[in-house]
Amino acid sequence: MKIKFVFIAILVAIFSASMLNAAELGSTAVIEVAQANKMVVKGTLFLDVREQSEYDEIHAPRSTLIPLDRLGARMNEIAKFKDQPIVVICHSGKRSQVAVKALREAGFPQATSVTGGMVAWEKAGFDVVKK
Template sequence: MPREVSVTEAAALRDAGAFILDVRQPEEWNESHIPGATLIPLGELASRVNELPKDQKIVVVCRSGNRSAQGRDILLAAGFEQVTSMAGGIKQWTAAGFETVSGP
């Protein structure tokens, strides 16, 4: 998998069954997030990798793309092979017109 994908590529991966991992903080998540995504804040990720599927493609997302790249690198170091970061984050996702939901 490429190390980074566009929001359009991320949407296609999601539609094909990829696991969407949001590494933002809960208050950011509550404002808006991708439907069906799972929240694990970046600071907790290394200790919670056992909650993630190793047999599924994972797209890591954040607000703008910086934390998701860090999250991707944490997962790669933990032995995950099918993981990528969404460039531009939820800001670009929203700007491109893709659906978001709010609340916990």
């Protein structure tokens, strides 16, 4: 009985943490690849926050690389997009969510993360540049 209670408590804690993370980002902070592609085709800034080596292996042709660990120092490069949508991508969608949180805190309220990242982008058949 005690083990069952501990297991349930752990599940509740994990669920609560994931819901808090989603609430912090906001419901519009994550988009599917098809919507991201439509936005990018229309000229939305497409920000890739992976490392240079990952980008060199495969990337979307319209993307701009600013690795996550350099995003804070390079915000001035994208300052003109503060009042515009920004699509952010990484490998699987985790780093892009971190980047979106940082961008929103820095005054980019329309930043969104691509669900599934480059893995989902390539799987969906959208254009990629490969090494």
